Amino acid sequence: MPTDEEVVAPEANGVDRRAFLGLVAGGLGGAALVGATAAAAWPRDKAASTAAPAATDEHASHETPSSGTAAPTDHAAMDAMHKEGIDQFLANMEQPITAGKGATDLEWRMEDGVRVFELTCGYVDWEVTPGQVERAMAYNGIVPGPTIRVVEGQPVRIHVRNELDESTVVHWHGQRVPNAMDGVPFITQPPIAPGETFTYEFTPGPYGSHMYHSHHNAAEQVGKGLLGALIVEPADRSKEPAYDRDYLYILNDVLGGFTINGKGFPATEAYTAKVGERIRFRFMNEGMMVHPIHLHGLTFEVFARDGYPLPQPFLCDTITVAPGERWDAIVVADNPGAWAFHCHILTHAESKHGMFGMVSVLFVEEEKQ
Numbered sequence: 001m002p003t004d005e006e007v008v009a010p011e012a013n014g015v016d017r018r019a020f021l022g023l024v025a026g027g028l029g030g031a032a033l034v035g036a037t038a039a040a041a042w043p044r045d046k047a048a049s050t051a052a053p054a055a056t057d058e059h060a061s062h063e064t065p066s067s068g069t070a071a072p073t074d075h076a077a078m079d080a081m082h083k084e085g086i087d088q089f090l091a092n093m094e095q096p097i098t099a100g101k102g103a104t105d106l107e108w109r110m111e112d113g114v115r116v117f118e119l120t121c122g123y124v125d126w127e128v129t130p131g132q133v134e135r136a137m138a139y140n141g142i143v144p145g146p147t148i149r150v151v152e153g154q155p156v157r158i159h160v161r162n163e164l165d166e167s168t169v170v171h172w173h174g175q176r177v178p179n180a181m182d183g184v185p186f187i188t189q190p191p192i193a194p195g196e197t198f199t200y201e202f203t204p205g206p207y208g209s210h211m212y213h214s215h216h217n218a219a220e221q222v223g224k225g226l227l228g229a230l231i232v233e234p235a236d237r238s239k240e241p242a243y244d245r246d247y248l249y250i251l252n253d254v255l256g257g258f259t260i261n262g263k264g265f266p267a268t269e270a271y272t273a274k275v276g277e278r279i280r281f282r283f284m285n286e287g288m289m290v291h292p293i294h295l296h297g298l299t300f301e302v303f304a305r306d307g308y309p310l311p312q313p314f315l316c317d318t319i320t321v322a323p324g325e326r327w328d329a330i331v332v333a334d335n336p337g338a339w340a341f342h343c344h345i346l347t348h349a350e351s352k353h354g355m356f357g358m359v360s361v362l363f364v365e366e367e368k369q
Contacts, residue, residue, distance in 0.1 A: 081160070084267065085266050119159070132264075134255050144252075154203070160200065161197045244279065285321040285323050296341070
């Protein structure tokens with residue numbers, strides 16, 4: 001297991017959720033969330049809530065429930081559905097409204113100075129939004145797969161067992177690995193057939209935010225969940241900006257529609273911080289479409305692309321993340337409230353029935369007096 005000198009898992013939350021619920025229910029935070037974001041929501045009927053946007057249609061929307069009922073025209077009905085989505089999102093902060101949590105840190109062990117991991121490829125029924133269960137391909141039973149945390153220059157060994165009914169491989173996206181470890185079938189290795197195991201060994205580098213995923217029947221396998229984050233900590237941590245919290249924002253647009261970290265709104269998790277903290281976001285696009293991610297009320301200080309430090313960091317409030325790209329940004333939590341955090345291709349995020357898909361919130365809590 002990790003020592004104090006090795007990678008330490010980032011703080012996951014730490015903000016008082018009851019304080020968040022109180023703030024959103026009324027006062028400044030409620031106005032920031034409900035007013036500024038046009039009151040996020042979800043369809044009222046069950047059939048609509050289980051209908052996912054088509055992955056192959058960038059203009060797929062949430063306009064018409066799959067039950068065939070007409071889209072609402074009465075403003076009160078529309079507002080009620082918007083509010084229902086917010087209520088579900090807030091309930092999700094108190095207790096998850098869907099089964100399963102992706103991108104949890106993968107445990108490892110040391111063997112003769114090598115950090116060793118175990119990955120198993122298999123099938124799982126994955127709940128994307130309440131009642132919307134999709135048959136996924138997954139690493140270790142979760143979507144995204146477990147986050148692999150390593151250190152630049154410290155060797156790793158990753159045993160991959162295939163329990164699918166088709167072959168697969170694993171590609172270490174962004175890493176300068178030996179050719180035989182690159183994970184491309186019939187170019188660098190034979191495919192890992194069902195029931196077989198393949199061992200990858202390499203020394204991590206460059207440092208930064210990277211990914212791992214299938215490179216065999218990839219449009220289907222990656223889209224359906226064979227994807228995860230590979231975080232390479234620098235050997236010298238002074239090479240990166242200081243931060244208080246470290247968050248993943250992994251995009252996909254195949255399994256169950258438009259998702260952040262394997263879930264669609266209102267089942268997406270809120271990001272939380274306290275006033276004055278520096279928050280690191282690692283944006284990763286494992287989907288097939290471009291997604292411009294917009295944060296209300298705060299500013300991105302973008303400092304790395306594809307793991308490489310930028311020669312000149314820049315400020316913005318919308319980061320366009322193309323398939324395969326990674327962007328790293330610091331957000332200084334200097335503006336309290338609940339701030340919408342979503343894809344700005346609006347057919348990926350909002351309709352007459354309210355918000356859905358690639359929508360979350362960054363909550364900045366003021367220090368208690």
